[in-house]
Amino acid sequence: MNKEAVLAELTDLRKEVPGVTESATASVDGMLIASDTDQARPDVLAALAATTLGLGKSTGHEVGMGELREVVTRCAGGHIVVYAVGKKALLVVLGDEGLDVGRLHVRSRTTVAHLVDLLDQ
C-alpha cells in the first residue's frame, strides 16, 4: 500500500470539495488505515464509521432498497458521510454545515475508485 498516495487522495478531496473538513479511510471492521483529521480522533472515527456503514447496509437490505450508495448523517454542526471502498474498506468524510453534498457525491467516486486500487496493491 502506498501510504503517501492514500493520504494524497484524502487531502485532495478536502481541497476540492467546499465544506470538507476531515476524512479517514479504514477497513470495514473499523481499523484505521489513514486519516486527514484535525479535531476528530481517527481511531474512534474509523470504528464508528464501520458501525455506521454496516448499519446502513443492513437497513438498505432489510427494506429492499439494494446496494448502499453512502450513509449521510446531518447534525447541527455539519455532515458525516460514509462510503464503501470496495468490499474491504470504507471512506468517512466530515464536512461543515455548508458542505456541498452533491459535489461530494460526484467527486468522492473518483477518490473511492483510487482508494480501491491503492488498497489492493
Added chain:
Amino acid sequence: MTDTPEPGQGRPSGVLLASIERRAKDGFTGTLRAEGPLSGEVVLAGGRVVAAATPGAPGVEPLLLRSGRVSDEAWSAAFAEGAPHGRLAEALVRRGVLGAVDVEVLALTALADAVFALALRGVHTCTVMPAKPDAPGPPLPADPGLDGERLIKETTRRLGAAARWQELGLTASVFLVRTSNGLPSDPLLAAVNGRRTARDLAFALGRGLFATMWSLTDLMEAGAVTTAESASEPSAHVVLETPDGLPKRLRGASDIVRVLPFRPDR
C-alpha cells in the same frame, strides 16, 4: 432557460450579476441556479432578490448557531414551528429568539454574502427556474428583499475590495497559516490552523465571508497570518501493513467503549 455569458464579457462574476439585473428588471419570480466552481441559488420574488444560498458562504443557520447567538434548542423549536408553513421569521420573533429587525438584517446579510461568494469564485451558467406554485420557498426570505440594482452595486463594491485583498494573496479558497506562536486571543486568529480557507473560517466561526476576509486582511497586514502554498500536512495516522494489505482489528484498540454508552448486557 440558461443565461450564458455574452461573447467578450470577460469577468465570470458578470454572468451572475447580469442575470440578476435582467431578471430583476423583468419582475421575475423564481430561482436562478448558478453553476461554476461553486454552486448556488438566488431567489427572486417580483423582481426583488429575497434569498441566496451557496456552500461558499454561511447561511442563516450557521450564522446564528456557530456564533453562539442563538442556541440549537431555540433554533430547532422555532424551525419546527415556523418552517413547515413558511413562517420561520414569525416563529423566531414570536418566541423571542430574535427581534424583527434582527431577522431582516440577518436575512439580508446572508443574502448579500452568498451573492458575493458566488460572484467572487465566478459563475459559468445561470439556469432560470420560474417558481412553482407548490414548491417550498427559502426558509428565511428577506421581506421585501433587495432591489436588484442595489444588490449589484453592493456586490461590485465588495468585489473591488476583494480584488485589493487578492494582491495580498487572500482569496476565499486559499489555505491560511498563522505566523505567530502561542495562544492568540482573537478567535479568528486562533481558528487559523493551516487547514482552513477564508470560507472555512467563516463557517467555523459563524461569520459572513466578506467580514471574515476583511478581518483576515487586517491580520495579514499585521503579519499574523499568511497564505500557505498548500494545506498543512495532515496529522497522518498510517497503520502498518498486514500481509493482505489491510490492518487487522485488535479488540479494544479503538477505545470506542469510551464513546459508546456502557452496555452491561454485553
